[in-house]
Amino acid sequence: MTFMKKPNVRHPGLRKNELGLTRRDYEGLLSTLCAGCGHDSISAAIIEACFEMDLPAHRLAKLSGIGCSSKTPTYFLNQSHGFNSVHGRMPSIATGANLANRDLIYLGVSGDGDTASIGLGQFCHAMRRRVNMIYIVENNGTYGLTKGQFSATSDRVSKSKKGEANLFEAIDLCTLAIHLGAGFVARGFSGDKEGLVPLIKAAFHYKGFAFLDIVSPCVTFNDHAASTKSYDYVRAHNEAMDRLDLVPEREEIIAQAEEGKTVTVRMHDGSLMRLHKLDDTYDPRDSESALTTLRKRYSKGQVVTGLLYIDDEDADLHTLLNTTAQPLNAVPMSDLCPGNAQLAKINKSLR
Amino acid sequence: MTFMKKPNVRHPGLRKNELGLTRRDYEGLLSTLCAGCGHDSISAAIIEACFEMDLPAHRLAKLSGIGCSSKTPTYFLNQSHGFNSVHGRMPSIATGANLANRDLIYLGVSGDGDTASIGLGQFCHAMRRRVNMIYIVENNGTYGLTKGQFSATSDRVSKSKKGEANLFEAIDLCTLAIHLGAGFVARGFSGDKEGLVPLIKAAFHYKGFAFLDIVSPCVTFNDHAASTKSYDYVRAHNEAMDRLDLVPEREEIIAQAEEGKTVTVRMHDGSLMRLHKLDDTYDPRDSESALTTLRKRYSKGQVVTGLLYIDDEDADLHTLLNTTAQPLNAVPMSDLCPGNAQLAKINKSLR
Amino acid sequence: MKRLNDFVVKFANVNGSGSASANLLFAKSLFRMGLGVVPKNIFPSNIQGLPTWYEVRVTQAARRARRGGVDVMVAMNPQTYAQDLAEIVEGGYLIYDSSLPRPFPRDDINVLGIPIARMCADAYLNPRERQLFKNVVYVGALTALLDMDFKVVRQAVRDRFKGKAKLVDPNIEALKMGRDYALKNFKCPLPVRVKPGKAPKDRIMITGNEATALGCVYAGATVAAWYPITPSTSVAEAFERHAKKMRLDGDGARRVAVVQAEDELAAIGMVIGAAWNGARAFTATSGPGISLMGEFLGLAYFAEVPFVLINVQRGGPSTGMPTRTQQSDITTCAYASHGDTKHVLLFPGDPKECFELTADAFDLAERLQTPVIVMSDLDLGMNEWVCGPLEWDDARVHDRGKVLDAEALETGPEFQRYGDVDGDAIPYRTLPGTHPSKGAFFTRGSSHDTYAAYTEDGQVNAENLDRLTRKFATAEKLVPKAVIRRSSQTGKLGVINFGSTQAAVREACDLLARDGYKLNAMRLRAFPFGREVAKFAAGHDRIFVVEQNRDGQMRALLITEAGIPAEKLVSVLNYDGMPLTPDWVRGKIAASIESDKSVAAAMQLSVRAM
Amino acid sequence: MKRLNDFVVKFANVNGSGSASANLLFAKSLFRMGLGVVPKNIFPSNIQGLPTWYEVRVTQAARRARRGGVDVMVAMNPQTYAQDLAEIVEGGYLIYDSSLPRPFPRDDINVLGIPIARMCADAYLNPRERQLFKNVVYVGALTALLDMDFKVVRQAVRDRFKGKAKLVDPNIEALKMGRDYALKNFKCPLPVRVKPGKAPKDRIMITGNEATALGCVYAGATVAAWYPITPSTSVAEAFERHAKKMRLDGDGARRVAVVQAEDELAAIGMVIGAAWNGARAFTATSGPGISLMGEFLGLAYFAEVPFVLINVQRGGPSTGMPTRTQQSDITTCAYASHGDTKHVLLFPGDPKECFELTADAFDLAERLQTPVIVMSDLDLGMNEWVCGPLEWDDARVHDRGKVLDAEALETGPEFQRYGDVDGDAIPYRTLPGTHPSKGAFFTRGSSHDTYAAYTEDGQVNAENLDRLTRKFATAEKLVPKAVIRRSSQTGKLGVINFGSTQAAVREACDLLARDGYKLNAMRLRAFPFGREVAKFAAGHDRIFVVEQNRDGQMRALLITEAGIPAEKLVSVLNYDGMPLTPDWVRGKIAASIESDKSVAAAMQLSVRAM
Numbered sequence A, B: 001m002t003f004m005k006k007p008n009v010r011h012p013g014l015r016k017n018e019l020g021l022t023r024r025d026y027e028g029l030l031s032t033l034c035a036g037c038g039h040d041s042i043s044a045a046i047i048e049a050c051f052e053m054d055l056p057a058h059r060l061a062k063l064s065g066i067g068c069s070s071k072t073p074t075y076f077l078n079q080s081h082g083f084n085s086v087h088g089r090m091p092s093i094a095t096g097a098n099l100a101n102r103d104l105i106y107l108g109v110s111g112d113g114d115t116a117s118i119g120l121g122q123f124c125h126a127m128r129r130r131v132n133m134i135y136i137v138e139n140n141g142t143y144g145l146t147k148g149q150f151s152a153t154s155d156r157v158s159k160s161k162k163g164e165a166n167l168f169e170a171i172d173l174c175t176l177a178i179h180l181g182a183g184f185v186a187r188g189f190s191g192d193k194e195g196l197v198p199l200i201k202a203a204f205h206y207k208g209f210a211f212l213d214i215v216s217p218c219v220t221f222n223d224h225a226a227s228t229k230s231y232d233y234v235r236a237h238n239e240a241m242d243r244l245d246l247v248p249e250r251e252e253i254i255a256q257a258e259e260g261k262t263v264t265v266r267m268h269d270g271s272l273m274r275l276h277k278l279d280d281t282y283d284p285r286d287s288e289s290a291l292t293t294l295r296k297r298y299s300k301g302q303v304v305t306g307l308l309y310i311d312d313e314d315a316d317l318h319t320l321l322n323t324t325a326q327p328l329n330a331v332p333m334s335d336l337c338p339g340n341a342q343l344a345k346i347n348k349s350l351r
Numbered sequence C, D: 001m002k003r004l005n006d007f008v009v010k011f012a013n014v015n016g017s018g019s020a021s022a023n024l025l026f027a028k029s030l031f032r033m034g035l036g037v038v039p040k041n042i043f044p045s046n047i048q049g050l051p052t053w054y055e056v057r058v059t060q061a062a063r064r065a066r067r068g069g070v071d072v073m074v075a076m077n078p079q080t081y082a083q084d085l086a087e088i089v090e091g092g093y094l095i096y097d098s099s100l101p102r103p104f105p106r107d108d109i110n111v112l113g114i115p116i117a118r119m120c121a122d123a124y125l126n127p128r129e130r131q132l133f134k135n136v137v138y139v140g141a142l143t144a145l146l147d148m149d150f151k152v153v154r155q156a157v158r159d160r161f162k163g164k165a166k167l168v169d170p171n172i173e174a175l176k177m178g179r180d181y182a183l184k185n186f187k188c189p190l191p192v193r194v195k196p197g198k199a200p201k202d203r204i205m206i207t208g209n210e211a212t213a214l215g216c217v218y219a220g221a222t223v224a225a226w227y228p229i230t231p232s233t234s235v236a237e238a239f240e241r242h243a244k245k246m247r248l249d250g251d252g253a254r255r256v257a258v259v260q261a262e263d264e265l266a267a268i269g270m271v272i273g274a275a276w277n278g279a280r281a282f283t284a285t286s287g288p289g290i291s292l293m294g295e296f297l298g299l300a301y302f303a304e305v306p307f308v309l310i311n312v313q314r315g316g317p318s319t320g321m322p323t324r325t326q327q328s329d330i331t332t333c334a335y336a337s338h339g340d341t342k343h344v345l346l347f348p349g350d351p352k353e354c355f356e357l358t359a360d361a362f363d364l365a366e367r368l369q370t371p372v373i374v375m376s377d378l379d380l381g382m383n384e385w386v387c388g389p390l391e392w393d394d395a396r397v398h399d400r401g402k403v404l405d406a407e408a409l410e411t412g413p414e415f416q417r418y419g420d421v422d423g424d425a426i427p428y429r430t431l432p433g434t435h436p437s438k439g440a441f442f443t444r445g446s447s448h449d450t451y452a453a454y455t456e457d458g459q460v461n462a463e464n465l466d467r468l469t470r471k472f473a474t475a476e477k478l479v480p481k482a483v484i485r486r487s488s489q490t491g492k493l494g495v496i497n498f499g500s501t502q503a504a505v506r507e508a509c510d511l512l513a514r515d516g517y518k519l520n521a522m523r524l525r526a527f528p529f530g531r532e533v534a535k536f537a538a539g540h541d542r543i544f545v546v547e548q549n550r551d552g553q554m555r556a557l558l559i560t561e562a563g564i565p566a567e568k569l570v571s572v573l574n575y576d577g578m579p580l581t582p583d584w585v586r587g588k589i590a591a592s593i594e595s596d597k598s599v600a601a602a603m604q605l606s607v608r609a610m
C-alpha cells in the first residue's frame, strides 16, 4: 500500500450512504504498514462497516497504544479525533475519554503485545468496569514494530521466523474477556473480510465492552510455515461458529428463525442481531458454553471465529456510576461550581 | 497480638522436628496487624507447615509487595531472607530471584489489592512463565492498609463498612490462575487452620507455580454483616472440596484409596499427595472441571475451598529456559567470563 | 511554670483505640474558644496497635507552626511511656492513667494520675466502650485543668455527633467524669491554662486535603481517577463526598465521575483521556504513585493535554516513611519523564491556598495546555490547620483555555493543532465530536508537526520543542507570584521557602528579628519562577533556602532555572519527617550567620531537625 | 572535485527492501581496505516502505564523526529524490536508477545513470531477487567508480554469507554486473575515490549495543530481563546470542537466563530480584522504559540492590523520535524516582568503551550496592563504529563487593545490613540461603535502621539517608575519571562533552585549533563527577558544554553537583536527532567566541543543528 499516492479523483459512481458520504470519506491517511499486513485489512473492514452504518465519523474517537496495529487509526476515519497514546495504556485513556463524554463512540485498537503483555492489567480492568467501547486487538502473535519477538498470544507450538521455539503457552484473550466481564466477545480473521464486517458492525451496536480479537497475520515476521498466526494456518484451521445479520431498528424481521440454529438478540439501540449458528453445541448467550467451546476447539488446533459470547446486561460504567445523561464535558460551569453561598455553609461547618 | 512481648522462655517440652527445631524457631517478629486479622492466622499456618515439614528456613526466601498482607513475612520464618518490595510487583522480584538461584524455595505473599489490581499483569505473567514458587494471596476483599477501599476481588453484592455498594464484579483469582497456567491452584480460609496447613504443605511439594487464594477477613474494614469476606459469611458459605494427606517419599502407602473418592498424585519431589474428594462431580486434574465447578458454586454464593486444580507437568521456567542445574548465582566467574582468547576471536569476526 | 494560652499538649495513644476523635474534640474546643491551635497527628503506617501521638500547640491566633517541646503530656500508651516522659519540659505536667502503678524517674515535672481505666471499667460494661471513653475522660479532665469553657466543649460534642443523637449524652457524661475527677483531686486550673481568645470569628479549621478537594469541586472538575495511597487518599475521598452531594442533576444522577483505578498508571491515563475529551480532570497521589506516572506525564507534556495532578508528598525515597512529611519530590516532579520535559508546579502554603491554588491549577492547565502539579505534603494535607475562610468569587470565569468550537472552526483560519498563532506559544485545540469535517487531529506522543501529523523531520520536531520552551516562558508569567515579606529594605539576608514550612519560617523570622537578624522572606508559590524570584535573589547577599528534603532540591532548581548563583543560597534542610518548628529554623539560620561567614562553609550547611 | 579517501557517500533507500545488507557490505569493504569509515543508518520508525538512508563517511583512520554534506548520492528512493538531490555538494555525484526517466534540476553536479531495475529485471525472474539485487548492483558499480579493491569486496561477501554458500555466487555476480556496467559506461575511477589506507590492522567495526552486550557477558551477568524497545533491543538480543553460545555447561544447558518480560516494570523487577539473590543481572531499555522503571530504581537505591541498567537513549520526550539519537535522559536518570535519590551514571564514548564501562558497571554496582546506569544512545548503540579491539585482562578479578559468606557470618562481628563498618558508607550484605541462623534480613523500600528493621524514627531514617549521601561520595572516587585532552596549558577556553558526541567534538577541537582557538577538552565518563571535573572548570574561564538535548541537562548537573558557576558554562545544544558533525560544533563554538563575549549572552546560547 505504501508506494502509490491515492488518486484524488472521485468516481462519480461511488455509492453514497445515508449521510451522503462515500467509502472514501471514511478512509484515513495512506498506510505505512508492510504491503500485505493483516492490519490493513482490518482498517478496510472498519471503513466498510462505518460506511455501511452511516456513521458520522466525527462522533467517534479512535484510541490506540503503540505498535504497528496501534498506528492503524491513522489509516481510517480521517474525520475522527485520534489518540495514539503510550504502550499498553489505551484502556485507561479510553475509560477516561468515555467518562468525559458518554455520547461519542469509542473505538480502541491495540496489538497483542500492547494488550496481552504490557497492557494486560489495564485491559482486564477496563472490561471489568464495563466501559462502553469497542476494543479490537489486531492479533499477530508477534511484536511487529520491534521486529518479531514472540508475544504472549503466540501459541506454544508456533516458531519464530528464525525457527526458535516459543517457550510459553498463549494467553487466549477471548477467554480472558469472557471471564473479566466483556459483554460482547468475538474473534475475527483479517483474511476474512466477509466475516469481519458484520462482527465489527455488531460490536458498534453493542452497549458495553465489545471485544474483538482479530487474527491478523504479520507478513514480515510471522507469516511463515511454522507460525500458527500465518494466513495459511488460519485459513486452514478457521472454524466459523456463526454468521451474523444485523437488522436495523426500523426494519421488521420477516423470516422466522430456524429453531435452534438462529439466535436473535435485541441490541440496546433497538436493532436486532440475528446469529446463524454453524455449530449448535454452543450458545453465545451462555458464558460457560462459550468458554468450553473455546478451550475444546483450541486444544484441537482450531481457530474459532465469530461471535462467541454476548451478554445483554445493559449496565455500562456510566450506569454503574449513576452519572448524569448529559456528557460531563458539556455540563455548564454554573452546574458544576457550587458558588460562594455554598462555600459559606462549608466554612460554617468547619468552625 | 500486639501488646504483649513474647516471653523468651522456651517450654522444654515443646516438640522438636527432625531438624531439632521447635515451632518457635519458625516464628517471626511480633505481628503489628490488628488483633484478629485473618492474615495472622495464615502466618501461623505457614509456621506450622514449615515446622512440620522440617524445612530449613534459611533455604526459603519470603517475598511480598505492599499492604497489611505483604507485611506478614516479617511475622514468620525469622531465619529466612525477606524482600518486601513495591506494590504489586512481587511476581517480578520472585521471578528474578528464582532465576538467580533455582535451589531455594520461594514463598510470595500478597494481598488482593496487590495482586488483583496493580499487580494483575505481573501475576498473570509469572504464572504463564511457570515460575517455581508458592504464591499466596491473603484475600480480604479490601485494601486494609489504606483503610478499607473495595478491591477487585470484592464481590458485587458485598457492601463496605459504611454501607456503600460495590459496583463491579469480583475477579476470581483461582479461575484466572487456572487459565494462565498455574499448575497448582487451591483456595483456603484463614479461619480454617486445619484445612489450610495441608494445602500449604502440598504447595511446598509442588514444582511449578502453586497458587493459594486464602480468604482472610479484615476485622477492621471488612468483617461486617454485609461483607462476603467476613468470618461469618465465609464460615457459613464455605464448601470444602477435598481434604489432603501428604505422604512423604519415604513412607509407603498402606491403605488403598477408595475408588472415585480419592485421587493420588505423585509430586515432583517423590512424595505422594492423597486427595479425599468431598464432591465427586469434579476432578482436580481436569482444568475444565475445576473451572466449571468454580463458576457454578460461585453463582450459588458458595466459597469453594480445597485443592481445585493440579497439573503434573514437570516443566518450570528453568526447564523451559534450559538453564544449568547449578544455581546461576553460584556458577564461578571462570565459567561465566569467556576470557581474552575468546574475545580475540570475536574481534576477528568483526574485521 | 505559668503559661496562659501558650503551651503544648501532647497525647500519646495507641492507634485504632479511638483517641483521634477525642483529641480532635480537644483541639476544636480550644479553636472555638478563639485561640490559635496547631494540631499535629503523628501516626504510624499501620492500622491498629502501634504508638500514635497527637500534639496540640495552643497559641495566639496568628501562629500556625508546631512549637516542639511538651508542656502537658497525656501519656496513655505504656509502650512509649519512657520516651513520652522524657519529652516533657522542665516544670511541665504529666497526666497518666494511674489504674496501674508507674515509675516516675523525673522529679522536675508535675505528675497528675487519673485512674482512667478503672473509672471506665466501673462505668461501662462493653469492652469497646471501656476503651473508647478512656479518651473522652482525659479530655474531660483537661477541660478542668486548663480551664476550658465547658459549654464550648459540650457544644463541640453535639456538633460532632449530629445525626447520632444517642452518642451525645454518653460522651458528655464521660467528659464530666474526667472533669469531676480533676476538679476534686487537683488544684484546677493549672498555671498552664487558657482563657478565651479574640481570634477572628471567621476562621476555619480544615485539612489541606479537604481544601484541595473543594478546590477541585469549585474548579468544576468532573472526572477524578485515583488509586489509594497515604497521604493523598483523602483528597479523592473528600472530592467524591462533596461532589456526590453538591453535583446532583434533577434526576438524582451525578455530574461527576470518580473512579478508583487499578493503579496509578491507569489513574493518570483516565485523567488524560478525560482531559483530552474536554472534561476537567485530576488525580491525586503520593511518592510511589508519582514515579509510576512518569511516562504519562511526559505524554501529556508533549501532546499538550491539560490536567491537574495533586501530589501530597510523604517521606521518601521508595516506600520510605508513608506517614511522615517531606518536600522531596521537587526534582522528580519538575522534570518527570524521560527526554526534555518540564512541568508547572504550584506550592500552596496552607489549606486556604490549597483551595485557591488547586482551583487556579485547573485554569492554568487549560490555559497552558499542560499538566499542572499541586505540591502539597502530608503535614499540610492531613493535619488540621486554622486559616481564614474559603472564598469564591461568583463573578470568576473559569478559564477554559484555547478550545475551538464548531463555529470557530467553520469561520476561522485553517486549524493547526500545534501552531503558535498568538505568539504565546500556546496552540489551539479542538474536542472530539465538535465538527463533522473540521478540526479532527491525531494526538500522539511521537514527534509531530504543527498539524499534529507524525514527522521524522528532526528540524520540525526541534521547532516544536522550542515552542514548548517558549510556552514554559509564558507559564512563568501566568503562575502565582512568590510572596515577599520584607523586614528591612537594606537587609542583605534573605530566606526562601515554600509550602507547608511557611508557618515555621514566618515565626522563625520573627524570632530572628527579635535577635537582631532582619531577614527578608520570599515564599515561592510556583515553578517556573517568576521574575520576582531572581530579582529578590539579586537584592540579597545570602539567602537561606529552607526545605524538607536531603538534597536541597529547590535550591538546585533556583540555581539552574532562576539563574541564582549557588554561593548565595545556603541550604537549611530537614528530612526527619516531622513538621518544622520555628525554633529549629531560627537555630539553624542564626548558627549559620554567627559561624564562619565564608561562603564555602555556608554552602555545606546541611542539617536536620534535632 | 577531487577527493581521495575523504568523502561521503549516501544511499537513499526504502526500508524493508534489503538495502541494509548491501550498504553494510560497502562500508565493511572500505574498512577492510584500511580506511576510516563512519557509517550512519538513518531509519524510520516502521518496518517497510518508508525512506531510509545510509551514510558513509570515508576518511583517515582517526576520524570517527559524521561529516555532513554528500559527495556521492546513490538515490534509489523516488519518494525522497528531490530532497536527496538537493543534499549533494557542488561538483558531487548523483548515481540513480535510470530505468525510468528522472528530472535533474541541478547542473552543478555529475549525474551517473545506471538502469538498475532494468538490469535486474533482465537478470532475475523472482521478484524478491529483482528487488534485493538492485542494492548489490549499485555497490558493484561503486567498486569501480571509487576504485575499490574488488578482491576485498568479494571476500566480504564470502564472509557475510558464511554458512549460506549458495548465496555467495549470485551476490558476486550481481556485484560484477554493476561493476561491469560502470567500467563500460563511465570513466572509472572518479576523482572521488579511494586507495588502500594504512589503518592499524587490529581495528574492529562494531555497534555499541553489540559491545555493551559483550561487556555484560564478560562481566559474568547471568540474568537478563528486558522488554523490546528501539534502540536498546539489540543489547538484549546480542547478549542472548553470545551467552547462549559461550555459556554452555557439559550437558548443553545454559549458564544464563534471558527473559523477555511483559513490560519494563517486570524487567527491572526481575533484575532486582536476581541481583538481590546474588546473580549479576541487567536490563536494557530506552526512553519510555526509563520512565516506567522509576519506582523500582528508587527501591534499588534505597534498599541498596546492585544491578546494571543500560539506557540506549533516543529522541524524547514521550514516544518522541524512536529512531533518532539524543542524550536527553540525563536529569531523569540521575534523579530517577521520587524522594531524595541519586544514581551512578556511566557515559561510554565509543563501542570499545561500551564494552569496558559496561563491564565496569557491574563491578561498581556490586561494590557500591546500587544501580549503575550505562548511558548509551542510538547513534552509539545502533551504528557501526570503527574502534580498537576489545580487550579483556584475564587476570582481572571481578569485584563482587561486600558479600558475607557463611564463614564470615560465623566468625565475624554481629551482622548489620546497613551499618557503615568500613567508613566508606558501603554496608555488607548477605545472600539468601547462606547460613542457617545468621545473616537473614528483610530487604524493604520502607524506612529502616542499620539492621534493616522497619523504623518510623525519623532520626534513624535520616542517618541512613546521610549514609547514602556519603556512599555517593565514595562512588565519586570509584567511577571512571573524566578524560582531559589539553591543547594548551594556558588556554582559558574549554569544552565539556560526553558519550557519542566525542568523535565530533574531538574533530571540532582540531578544526578550531586550526582556526586559532585552542580549547582544552574534558570528556565526562561518569556521574557523580570526580574532583577532576571541578578542577578543570576552575582552570578555565569559559567552557562550552556540548549536549544532545534541549535543556542543557548535563550543564545543570555540572552547576548543581560539581559546583561550577553557571556563567562559565555555555550550552551548545543539538536536538534534531542526528549525530553531530564536527563542523556544526566548530561553527557554534567559533560563533560564540567571536560574538559578543559577554557572559550573559553566552549563557543563552541554545542552538541546534542546521
Ligand SMILES: Cc1ncc(C[n+]2csc(CCOP(=O)(O)OP(=O)(O)O)c2C)c(N)n1
Pocket: A066, A067, A068, A069, A070, A086, A087, A110, A111, A112, A113, A114, A115, A138, A140, A142, A143, A144, A145, A146, A151, A218, D227, D228, D229, D230, D264, D288, D289, D292, D319
Ligand atoms: C513503554 C514502551 N515499551 C516498549 C515500547 C516499544 N514497542 C513499540 S511497539 C511494541 C510492540 C508492539 O507489538 P504489538 O502490540 O503486538 O503490535 P504489532 O506491531 O505487532 O501490531 C513495543 C514493545 C514502547 N513504545 N513503549
Ligand SMILES: Cc1ncc(C[n+]2csc(CCOP(=O)(O)OP(=O)(O)O)c2C)c(N)n1
Pocket: B066, B067, B068, B069, B070, B086, B087, B110, B111, B112, B113, B114, B115, B138, B140, B142, B143, B144, B145, B146, B151, B218, C227, C228, C229, C230, C264, C288, C289, C292, C319
Ligand atoms: C504504587 C503504590 N500505590 C499505592 C500504595 C498504597 N498502598 C499501600 S497498601 C495498598 C493496598 C493494599 O491492599 P491489599 O494488597 O489488599 O493488602 P491488605 O492491606 O488488604 O492486606 C495500597 C494501595 C503503594 N504503597 N504504592
Ligand code: SF4
Pocket: A032, A033, A034, A036, A037, A038, A039, A068, A069, A140, A144, A145, A217, A218, A219, A220, A221, D047, D048
Ligand atoms: S511488521 Fe508485521 S505487523 Fe508491522 S506492518 Fe509489517 S506486517 Fe504489519
Ligand code: SF4
Pocket: B032, B033, B034, B036, B037, B038, B039, B068, B069, B140, B144, B145, B217, B218, B219, B220, B221, C047, C048
Ligand atoms: S486493617 Fe484489616 S487487613 Fe490490615 S491488619 Fe487490620 S484487620 Fe488485617
Ligand SMILES: [Mg+2]
Pocket: A067, A111, A112, A113, A138, A139, A140, A141, A142, A143, A144, A151
Ligand atoms: Mg502484534
Ligand SMILES: [Mg+2]
Pocket: B067, B069, B111, B112, B113, B138, B139, B140, B141, B142, B143, B144, B151
Ligand atoms: Mg486486601
